[in-house]
Amino acid sequence: MPLCWSPDSLHPGCIIVSDDWVKQLQDAGFPQTGGGSAKAYTPALSQLIAACPKQFGNATFVLGSSQGGQRWTATYFDFRNNRMVDEDALCQSGDTPEEAVARLWLAAQK
Numbered sequence: 001m002p003l004c005w006s007p008d009s010l011h012p013g014c015i016i017v018s019d020d021w022v023k024q025l026q027d028a029g030f031p032q033t034g035g036g037s038a039k040a041y042t043p044a045l046s047q048l049i050a051a052c053p054k055q056f057g058n059a060t061f062v063l064g065s066s067q068g069g070q071r072w073t074a075t076y077f078d079f080r081n082n083r084m085v086d087e088d089a090l091c092q093s094g095d096t097p098e099e100a101v102a103r104l105w106l107a108a109q110k
Helices: 019-027 045-051 097-109
Strands: 059-066 071-078 091-094
Touching (some): 019 097, 071 097, 091 097
Antiparallel strands (some): 071 091
């Protein structure tokens, strides 16, 4: 299901998202290769996950939800040492899995 900037999109069934992280992705140079115009769509969750490094040191990319799926977190977890990475910026949350992963990708660019 595509993500849309506004409810008046030409594509019914879009998930409406805040343009804050969407604009940040565009400004940071995230590839805009979805259908439609670059202003109308953001990357799919699979594209966001593919863009994030799978490893950060010994830590592995992890995406999970809490509060019954109401909150999502994307981070890196070191399973050998049973802890998250020390860098707080590499633990990002959002209302959707897309938002959490997008925020993690943005944090990893800095």
